[in-house]
Amino acid sequence: MKYDKIFQYAYLVFAVLFLYDGISKWNDGTNGAYISLGLAALAVFMFFFRRKFSNKFEDRNNSK
Incomplete structure (x- = not known):
């Protein structure tokens, strides 16, 4: 799951x-x-798209 966070911020690096x-x-x-x-x-x-769906996925896993 940590890789998802790294790739999210890689998008910001590429944007810059x-x-x-x-x-x-x-x-x-x-x-x-x-x-x-x-x-x-x-x-x-x-x-922002990846961050939204990553948060949804984490919330779904935490609710079970």
Whole structure:
């Protein structure tokens, strides 16, 4: 179960990396800034999605 927590926070790390990449591409004027920013948003969404279902799974196991 500890691995689930590690992978949840890995999504936030990737979000920060994609956000940095998107901002640097935006300032340079190169193509692909929207893709990097979209992937950053997707990584943040996946963090909250995984955290919600992880909490649901733990609550279900604790109630039995």
